[in-house]
Amino acid sequence: xxxxNKKDTSLFVVVIVLALLAPFFLNPFPTDSSMAQFNAxxxxxxxxxxxxxxFAVGFNILFGLTGYLSFGHAAFLGVGSYAxxxxxxxxxxxxxxxxMLSVIMAGIFALLIGYVSLRRSGIYFSILxxxxxxxxxxxxxxxxxxxxxxxxNGETGLQVYANDPQWLHRxxxxxxxxxxxxxxRSTYEMxxxxxxxxFNTGYYLCAVILILTFYLSIRLFRSPFGMMLRAxxxxxxxxxxxxxxxxxxxxxxxxxxxxYAGLAGGLLAAMDPLAGAERMQWTASxxxxxxxxxxxxxxxxxxxxxxxxxxxxxxxxxxxxxxILHQWFAFMPDGIEDFIVAVIHPFxxxxxxxxxxxxxxxVVIFLxxxxxxxxxRLARLLRRKKSDESPSADTKPAE
Amino acid sequence: xxxxxxxxxxxxxKGSAYALIALGLTLIFGTLGVVxxxxxxxxxIGAFCAVTLxxxxxxxxxxxxxTQKDFLGNPLKVETPYIESWFGPEVGGAIIDWSVPLAILFxxxxxxxxxxxxxxxxxxxxxxxxxxxxxxxxxxxxxxLQEVIKYYFGANxxxxxxxxxxxxxxxxxxxxxxxxxxxxxxxxxxMYFGFALVVISGIFAFLQFTTFxxxxxxxxxxxxxxxxxxxxxxxxxxxxxxxxxxxxGLAGVMYTPINPPNYHxxxxxxVLSFVVVVVGGMGSxxxxxxxGFLLGILESFASTTWATTTIPGINQIxxxxxxxxxxxxxxxxxxxxxxVMED
Numbered sequence: 001x002x003x004x005n006k007k008d009t010s011l012f013v014v015v016i017v018l019a020l021l022a023p024f025f026l027n028p029f030p031t032d033s034s035m036a037q038f039n040a041x042x043x044x045x046x047x048x049x050x051x052x053x054x055f056a057v058g059f060n061i062l063f064g065l066t067g068y069l070s071f072g073h074a075a076f077l078g079v080g081s082y083a084x085x086x087x088x089x090x091x092x093x094x095x096x097x098x099x100m101l102s103v104i105m106a107g108i109f110a111l112l113i114g115y116v117s118l119r120r121s122g123i124y125f126s127i128l129x130x131x132x133x134x135x136x137x138x139x140x141x142x143x144x145x146x147x148x149x150x151x152x153n154g155e156t157g158l159q160v161y162a163n164d165p166q167w168l169h170r171x172x173x174x175x176x177x178x179x180x181x182x183x184x185r186s187t188y189e190m191x192x193x194x195x196x197x198x199f200n201t202g203y204y205l206c207a208v209i210l211i212l213t214f215y216l217s218i219r220l221f222r223s224p225f226g227m228m229l230r231a232x233x234x235x236x237x238x239x240x241x242x243x244x245x246x247x248x249x250x251x252x253x254x255x256x257x258x259x260y261a262g263l264a265g266g267l268l269a270a271m272d273p274l275a276g277a278e279r280m281q282w283t284a285s286x287x288x289x290x291x292x293x294x295x296x297x298x299x300x301x302x303x304x305x306x307x308x309x310x311x312x313x314x315x316x317x318x319x320x321x322x323x324i325l326h327q328w329f330a331f332m333p334d335g336i337e338d339f340i341v342a343v344i345h346p347f348x349x350x351x352x353x354x355x356x357x358x359x360x361x362x363v364v365i366f367l368x369x370x371x372x373x374x375x376x377r378l379a380r381l382l383r384r385k386k387s388d389e390s391p392s393a394d395t396k397p398a399e
Numbered sequence: 400x401x402x403x404x405x406x407x408x409x410x411x412x413k414g415s416a417y418a419l420i421a422l423g424l425t426l427i428f429g430t431l432g433v434v435x436x437x438x439x440x441x442x443x444i445g446a447f448c449a450v451t452l453x454x455x456x457x458x459x460x461x462x463x464x465x466t467q468k469d470f471l472g473n474p475l476k477v478e479t480p481y482i483e484s485w486f487g488p489e490v491g492g493a494i495i496d497w498s499v500p501l502a503i504l505f506x507x508x509x510x511x512x513x514x515x516x517x518x519x520x521x522x523x524x525x526x527x528x529x530x531x532x533x534x535x536x537x538x539x540x541x542x543x544l545q546e547v548i549k550y551y552f553g554a555n556x557x558x559x560x561x562x563x564x565x566x567x568x569x570x571x572x573x574x575x576x577x578x579x580x581x582x583x584x585x586x587x588x589x590m591y592f593g594f595a596l597v598v599i600s601g602i603f604a605f606l607q608f609t610t611f612x613x614x615x616x617x618x619x620x621x622x623x624x625x626x627x628x629x630x631x632x633x634x635x636x637x638x639x640x641x642x643x644x645x646x647x648g649l650a651g652v653m654y655t656p657i658n659p660p661n662y663h664x665x666x667x668x669x670v671l672s673f674v675v676v677v678v679g680g681m682g683s684x685x686x687x688x689x690x691g692f693l694l695g696i697l698e699s700f701a702s703t704t705w706a707t708t709t710i711p712g713i714n715q716i717x718x719x720x721x722x723x724x725x726x727x728x729x730x731x732x733x734x735x736x737x738x739v740m741e742d
Contacts, residue, residue, distance in 0.1 A: 011644060021452060047613070050719055067531065069531045069534065116723065116727065119727060120727075120730060122530060122728060123530050123534070123681075124677065124726060124730065125532075126534065126673065127673055127677050127722070127726075128722075128723065130670060131674055131719040131722050131723055132719070134670060134719055135716045135719040135720070136717075138712065138715035138719075139715070139716065141715075142712055142715055143711045145711030146711060218489055223671075230728075282670060283666070285662070286538065287540075288559070289535070295534060341482050346550050351546060351550055353542060353545075354542075354543060354547065354550065355545035356542065357539050357540070357541075357542030357543035357546060358539075358543055360535075360539040360542070361521075361536055361539035361543065363538060364535045364536045365521075365524070365536060368528075368532065373688045387477055
């Protein structure tokens with residue numbers, strides 16, 4: 001189907017189903033039950049799942065296929081956000097031109113940075129991209145926000161003000177980002193018994209874009225171009241000796257993944273018309289690296305899983321506090337309860353980053369393939385156990 | 400001319416910090432071939448050694464002084480640090496006042512221990528893995544260390560003053576017979592620069608003039624051959640990792656009076672130190688030191704009003720610009736050796 005083989009088709013269908021039915025999957029607990037805090041089905045968080053999924057899928061095209069570890073991808077995200085907000089300010093709140101411009105701007109930006117950075121490989125490449133990203137961050141934060149030429153509005157962040165021109169804006173259109181009049185914020189709440197599910201326009205726009213970009217990434221992985229990128233990763237020298245110039249391929253991959261990042265940035269701005277310099281800081285680049293590795297670099301679905309995983313736990317873990325823990329462990333004797341809560345305390349709430357760091361280290365050390373590899377190992381283990389059970393029931397160890 | 404000298408001096412203290420961190424990074428890279436993204440965290444831990452020591456020294460007990468009243472009219476509670484009650488107010492006060500320099504003694508064993516544990520516990524398993532994996536695992540470790548510190552010390556910067564003796568500034572003008580009050584420079588920053596020079600020359604002397612250093616240098620040149628000669632090079636490299644951690648830690652200890660430490664100071668310095676290492680040349684110790692001072696001074700020149708009015712924001716990006724130019728024109732860096740990290 002659509003030029004995909006059977007396995008990829010089923011993966012693609014899984015992603016479509018997950019993306020479209022996410023409001024159901026992410027709200028498995030009734031609203032007034034004590035587990036409701038684990039519900040992630042509210043629009044804001046679902047949008048972020050999908051947007052960072054797109055970001056990570058794009059990053060994976062570069063890192064997963066060519067092995068070039070960029071530590072500056074957040075710069076493209078930031079550029080995309082700024083471009084989108086500028087469209088909102090100058091033209092219209094319609095998200096379509098905003099997203100298009102953010103992709104184009106990020107692409108141009110990636111072309112420039114990639115052209116220079118890809119002259120080096122390995123650690124030098126990482127440092128070059130890091131340097132470029134930090135430079136963009138510093139510029140966006142301070143220089144480009146001087147009164148004469150205010151491109152980024154510095155610390156406050158770029159946002160839309162009432163006196164902005166918005167030449168194409170009509171009064172009949174909503175005064176918020178919209179798609180031909182359909183506001184991104186409009187949400188339809190559906191209540192079934194104790195459950196409530198929210199269907200948000202903005203989320204569905206992001207989900208459709210995620211599905212499209214995911215399809216593009218599958219096709220890219222399976223294309224001859226994707227094979228070339230893999231060749232760059234496995235042995236660039238041999239590729240050069242066979243007379244192929246790897247530079248155009250890596251540059252193309254870099255620009256494509258930069259455009260994905262720009263798209264994600266544009267969508268972030270489309271959901272909330274605001275762009276700040278902190279989106280470009282290198283810790284933000286580090287985050288997308290974490291997502292990709294945690295999910296499984298070089299796999300198709302891994303980055304989406306990683307992004308969802310990190311964003312979910314970032315939001316849910318950081319909400320758990322001591323009182324909730326005390327409720328959970330209330331069945332234990334008081335002393336033990338307090339002890340357990342004290343042990344868990346550093347890892348929850350504000351300490352969520354500690355958990356993330358530890359988890360990330362564990363993954364890098366024991367599971368270089370990320371969650372996807374973990375899942376595969378688990379599946380293999382279960383299958384072996386199942387196949388072991390039937391014939392080995394009557395065999396006894398030889399003594 | 401005065402402004403020139405002043406900027407030169409201003410660059411020295413930041414340059415010293417860059418040089419010390421970059422020196423440690425290069426030591427680790429040159430010996431073990433590991434790219435250590437947790438090195439900034441080591442710098443930060445060093446700084447927090449100083450904070451811890453000053454906190455420990457000022458642990459106090461309360462006594463109620465009936466002769467004095469506080470502003471509410473209650474008897475005044477006087478906090479006396481235990482140190483002062485043990486050694487008398489004179490000596491005890493001096494010890495508390497000198498807590499930052501004293502922290503050097505405390506930080507060296509702590510940092511060496513941290514370094515050795517890190518190397519034996521984690522990094523040892525990553526020699527054979529690709530550089531990307533090393534970057535990732537040390538990056539994760541940096542996050543963890545940072546969060547642990549944040550958990551215990553909070554997110555706010557903790558001011559840790561230098562000894563009272565070093566308060567104030569030295570007036571170069573008055574000392575050298577030029578106009579006074581033009582070139583003034585805080586004593587502690589001079590101290591920092593001097594300290595950096597001592598540590599750097601100590602490391603070089605250690606590598607150059609001791610048998611241990613000689614073996615380490617041989618190992619840096621050809622690890623396998625040294626191993627075949629029956630020398631336990633792994634053990635020595637582990638010790639070098641500890642020393643590198645100690646250098647970063649000392650840089651952090653002495654930096655606390657200049658900039659109150661907070662949990663993410665390491666990350667801020669790390670990015671720049673990597674740039675310094677790359678500019679100096681991966682694996683070259685003199686290169687790291689040279690590039691550290693050069694970039695520090697360059698940064699301070701770029702922050703002059705003349706430079707920032709000519710090219711706005713140049714002070715923020717100068718280091719990255721230099722790094723980009725150097726990497727593209729001299730990929731090995733200023734003093735880089737041939738054959739290090741060229742694939």
